[in-house]
Amino acid sequence: MKSINVTMLIFSFITVFLMMVIGIAVAERSILGIIISIIAVIIVTGFGFVTKKKMREKSTL
Secondary structure (H helix, E strand, O other): OOOOOHHHHHHHHHHHHHHHHHHHHHHHOOHHHHHHHHHHHHHHHHHHHHHHHHHHHHHHO
16 A cells, blocks of 8 residues: 655645635735636746656666
8 A cells, every 4th residue: 555645645735725815815806816716826846847857767776
C-alpha cells in the first residue's frame, strides 16, 4: 500500500478551500474577492505542480 504524501494533500486541501472561497465571493458579489481567490488558486496549484516535479526528480536520482 502506498503512503500518503502529506505535502500534496495539504496543497489539495488549500486549493479546494480557495475554490469554495470563489463560490462564496460570487454569492456575495465581491469582484475583488473573486479575483484574489482565482489568483490564489493559480498560485497554490502552480506551487503544487512545481513541488511534485521536484519530488519526482529527487526520487529518480
